[in-house]
Amino acid sequence: xxxxxxxxxxxxxxxxxxxxxxxxxxxxxxxxxxxxxxxxxxxxxxxxxxxxxxxxxxxxxxxxxxxxxxxxxxxxxxxxxxxxxxxxxxxxxxxxxxxxxxxxxxxxxxxxxxxxxxxxxxxxxxxxxxxxxxxxxxxxxxxxxxxxxxxxxxxxxxxxxxxxxxxxxxxxxxxxxxxxxxxxxxxxxxxxxxxxxxxxxxxxxxxxxxxxxxxxxxxxxxxxxxxxxxxxxxxxxxxxxxxxxxxxxxxxxxxxxxxxxxxxxxxxxxxxxxxxxxxxxxxxxxxxxxxxxxxxxxxxxxxxxxxxxxxxxxxxxx
Amino acid sequence: xxxxxxxxxxxxxxxxxxxxxxxxxxxxxxxxxxxxxxxxxxxxxxxxxxxxxxxxxxxxxxxxxxxxxxxxxxxxxxxxxxxxxxxxxxxxxxxxxxxxxxxxxxxxxxxxxxxxxxxxxxxxxxxxxxxxxxxxxxxxxxxxxxxxxxxxxxxxxxxxxxxxxxxxxxxxxxxxxxxxxxxxxxxxxxxxxxxxxxxxxxxxxxxxxxxxxxxxxxxxxxxxxxxxxxxxxxxxxxxxxxxxxxxxxxxxxxxxxxxxxxxxxx
Numbered sequence: 143x144x145x146x147x148x149x150x151x152x153x154x155x156x157x158x159x160x161x162x163x164x165x166x167x168x169x170x171x172x173x174x175x176x177x178x179x180x181x182x183x184x185x186x187x188x189x190x191x192x193x194x195x196x197x198x199x200x201x202x203x204x205x206x207x208x209x210x211x212x213x214x215x216x217x218x219x220x221x222x223x224x225x226x227x228x229x230x231x232x233x234x235x236x237x238x239x240x241x242x243x244x245x246x247x248x249x250x251x252x253x254x255x256x257x258x259x260x261x262x263x264x265x266x267x268x269x270x271x272x273x274x275x276x277x278x279x280x281x282x283x284x285x286x287x288x289x290x291x292x293x294x295x296x297x298x299x300x301x302x303x304x305x306x307x308x309x310x311x312x313x314x315x316x317x318x319x320x321x322x323x324x325x326x327x328x329x330x331x332x333x334x335x336x337x338x339x340x341x342x343x344x345x346x347x348x349x350x351x352x353x354x355x356x357x358x359x360x361x362x363x364x365x366x367x368x369x370x371x372x373x374x375x376x377x378x379x380x381x382x383x384x385x386x387x388x389x390x391x392x393x394x395x396x397x398x399x400x401x402x403x404x405x406x407x408x409x410x411x412x413x414x415x416x417x418x419x420x421x422x423x424x425x426x427x428x429x430x431x432x433x434x435x436x437x438x439x440x441x442x443x444x445x446x447x448x449x450x451x452x453x454x455x456x457x458x459x460x
Numbered sequence: 461x462x463x464x465x466x467x468x469x470x471x472x473x474x475x476x477x478x479x480x481x482x483x484x485x486x487x488x489x490x491x492x493x494x495x496x497x498x499x500x501x502x503x504x505x506x507x508x509x510x511x512x513x514x515x516x517x518x519x520x521x522x523x524x525x526x527x528x529x530x531x532x533x534x535x536x537x538x539x540x541x542x543x544x545x546x547x548x549x550x551x552x553x554x555x556x557x558x559x560x561x562x563x564x565x566x567x568x569x570x571x572x573x574x575x576x577x578x579x580x581x582x583x584x585x586x587x588x589x590x591x592x593x594x595x596x597x598x599x600x601x602x603x604x605x606x607x608x609x610x611x612x613x614x615x616x617x618x619x620x621x622x623x624x625x626x627x628x629x630x631x632x633x634x635x636x637x638x639x640x641x642x643x644x645x646x647x648x649x650x651x652x653x654x655x656x657x658x659x660x661x662x663x664x665x666x667x668x669x670x671x672x673x674x675x676x677x678x679x680x681x682x683x684x685x686x687x688x689x690x691x692x693x694x695x696x697x698x699x700x701x702x703x704x705x706x707x708x709x710x711x712x713x714x715x716x717x718x719x720x721x722x723x724x725x726x
Contacts, residue, residue, distance in 0.1 A: 153721060189548055192719050208716060210550035218548045222541035222722070228479055240469045241549035285545065 143168050143293065143324060144188055148197035151183050151348075158183035160348040161197070166326075170319045172335035173328040175345035181328040182221060184345065185295055188326075189218065214242060217291035219282045221298040221328075224270075231257060231273070231281040232266040235288055242289045256288035257281070261310060275302025283311065293324045300334045312337040344444055351444045368409040372416075373400045375426030383419045387412065400428070461712075462558065463551050470546075470559020471566070478567070486528060490521045490571045495578035502586035510587070510594075511601055514579045515666070518572050518609050519659070523616060523639050525571050530564035530620035531635045533557060534628060534715065538722055553715045561621045561708065568613040576606045604669050608662060611700055615658045618704035618711075625711040628720060658703060661696040668693035 144166040151158035159180040175181050186192040187199050190206030190213075199206060206212050226234060235253035244252060257266045260280040265273070270281065279302050286294060294315070300308050315325050315338050329335050335342070344351040374380045377400055384390055384404060389411045394403040406412050413430075420427045494517035501513060537543040537556065546552045580602040588595040623635040647657035654660045 191544070191547065213548055213550045213552070216548065218544065220541075220544045222544065224542045224545060225540040226477065226542070229473075229477060233473075233476065237469060237473045238545055238549065241466050241546065241552055241555060243463065243466070243550065 143202060145200040146184075146187070146194075146197065147200075149187060149194040149199055150196040151180075151187055151192055152195040157348045158192075159187065159345075162348075162350045163197075164343065164350060164353060166324075168322070168324045170315075170324065170338050170340035171326045172338070172340040172342045173326055173345065174330070174335060174342060175328075176330050179330075179345040180348040181345055182297060183348070185218075185220075185297055185326070185328060188295070189213075189216065214289070215292040217286035217289065217294045219286040219294070219296045219299050221301070223275075223278050223282070227271045228269050229271075230267050231262055231270055231277075231284070234270060235266075235281065235285045238285045239288045244289070252288045252290075253284070256284040259287065259314060260284045261307070276304060276307055279303055280307065280311075283314075287314075287318070291323070293326070294318060295326045295328075297328045298330070299327065300329065308334065308337075346444070368406055370404045370406065370409055370412060371396070371429070371431050372402045372404060372427060373398075373429035374402065375400065375428065376424060377402060379423050380419075380425045380427070383423055383425070384412075387415065461551065461554060461716075463555060466549075466551060466555035467558045467562060470555050471562040474560055474563035475566075478563070486525070487567070487571060490525050491574040492578070493521055494518055494575040495582050498579040498582050499586075502582055510583055511597070511605070511670075514576065514583075515605065517579070518575050518605075519612065519662075521575050522568055522572050522609060522612050523643070525568045526564055526613065526616045526620045527632055527635055527639070529567050530561065530617045531624045531632045533560040533564075533621055533624040534720060535624065535631055538628065538720060541722070543720065543722055547720075554712050557621065557625065557711055557715050558708065561617055561711075564621070565614050565617040568617060569610050572609040572613055573606060576602065576609055601670055605666070608666055608669065611665070612658070612662050615662075615700055615703050618707035619658065622707040622711045622714075625715045625718075655691065658700070661691075661699045661703075664691055664693065664696035665700065668696065 144164075146162050146164050149162045150160055162184065173181050173184065183192065187194055188201055188206065190199075190201065190209060193207055201209075201212055202215065204212065224234070232250075232253055235257060236249050239249040239252050239256075240246065242249075254263070254266070257263055260283050262277065262280050262284060265277060270278065273281065279299060283296070283299060286296070296315075299311060303311060312334075315327065319325055319338065325338065325340070327335050327338060327340065341353070341355050343353045372380065373396075377395075380402060381393060381395075384393060384402070387406075389406045389408045390404065391407055392405040394405075395401070396403060404412065416425075416427065416430065419425060494514060497517055498510065498514060501510065533556070534543075537546065546556050549555075580598050584595055584598050588598065619638075620635050623638065624631045627634050642657050643659045646653050647659035647663075648654065
């Protein structure tokens with residue numbers, strides 16, 4: 143569906159994206175990265191709005207620059223909010239759908255249906271400049287899906303949405319993927335992306351830090367320092383036993399009298415020893431989890447690698 | 461490359477967007493400025509050059525309105541963050557250019573039509589009451605000059621659209637400088653350079669259609685050719701027909717191929 147080969151985009155002397163190579167098959171993708179990491183530039187390269195300074199970009203097998211036929215197959219929900227006075231959501235969505243070549247009547251039907259899907263039917267006759275941020279987001283999503291695209295690209299689509307609206311939008315995207323269509327969801331808030339269970343593309347400083355499923359990305363981090371949280375009814379003894387382990391890097395006591403935050407370079411080794419120690423010293427282990435279980439930690443670790451703060455697994459970067 | 465329904469859709473949308481207090485005030489002021497000035501000079505009964513006043517004021521109003529509405533075609537979309545929404549549609553960039561050109565042209569035409577009509581009406585109701593010759597002049601001058609004003613609107617809208625496409629920022633300043641230097645200064649120089657202005661050809665068209673209208677200062681043929689009408693009328697018409705086509709073709713090529721960087725990138 144999308145192929146980038148050593149794609150680099152420079153804005154004069156500023157690096158937008160740096161030497162990105164990737165191949166995306168149809169499916170759901172989470173494009174993750176902090177603000178300014180190059181997500182929007184990457185999206186614009188995919189859309190053909192920008193040309194790569196170096197390398198090449200292919201969308202549906204062809205160069206997307208000046209390819210009107212490709213634009214019919216894409217729905218874009220940019221991060222920006224349009225500034226429109228006196229224009230209602232229905233007028234705006236209808237106007238944009240009309241730009242795809244639909245007749246006036248057809249574009250009205252499609253606009254109404256899309257606005258209904260995002261829960262904006264009740265407010266679609268009101269001027270958009272009176273909308274809340276959440277309503278604007280919904281309207282933006284409506285204009286992206288109204289012409290029934292194959293590929294939906296959403297740039298920070300959850301900004302301003304309340305939890306209920308986020309859930310509804312997530313369900314909408316899941317349904318979109320279930321229908322065999324593709325979604326690229328760019329965000330800097332990771333749990334929003336996790337909800338649609340995508341493959342991940344992690345960007346920072348214009349570089350692709352990692353890509354793959356959550357498990358694949360995590361596998362890269364096996365030799366990276368991990369923090370394990372252990373809740374034990376016998377924390378003092380647990381601490382004593384852990385101190386003898388060579389894999390241990392650091393230990394921090396939790397505030398709840400039971401938790402220990404154990405930092406190790408090999409969490410597997412710790413997990414292997416714990417059952418034995420638990421039985422032998424009556425450690426009363428109640429909970430064992432990795433504090434690295436959220437994608438946020440994964441991303442933070444990759445950022446550290448990228449910045450050279452952790453050189454242990456730099457050779458494993460994509 | 462061009463879709464008429466898409467262009468008309470953009471034009472219609474632009475008109476809907478323009479129904480704001482600020483824009484309506486601008487329409488009002490620009491339309492009424494020439495008639496107001498004509499009203500001030502209408503009582504000078506001996507004045508024979510009223511056509512020149514109407515023409516000059518209409519010309520100024522035409523340029524001002526198009527500076528406001530045609531020049532910021534790209535900049536306004538980038539600033540109001542609408543750019544990506546429309547340019548990620550098939551033929552979106554060219555439709556945007558031509559739709560906005562059409563909307564700006566029609567707005568300016570409307571303003572100029574009202575300005576010329578009211579100015580002529582004021583002249584007819586004031587001076588025309590005791591000077592039948594003025595009434596007769598107005599009956600031919602009014603319709604003919606209205607057509608010329610509309611041609612001017614279309615030409616300047618195309619030229620200013622080109623400036624808007626070429627210069628992402630400060631397009632209005634550059635278009636204003638162009639108007640002052642080329643259309644006011646160079647167009648008045650009796651040399652070849654004047655032929656590169658729109659105004660030169662508009663003046664040629666005016667003299668061809670309406671003729672010289674200030675009997676007291678009628679120049680001889682040589683002076684007339686040197687200053688105003690050195691080219692045959694058909695050349696003026698041809699040039700005025702080609703300018704919008706050329707300007708819009710270049711604009712379409714540029715807008716389709718150029719990378720416009722939005723503030724949200726990098």
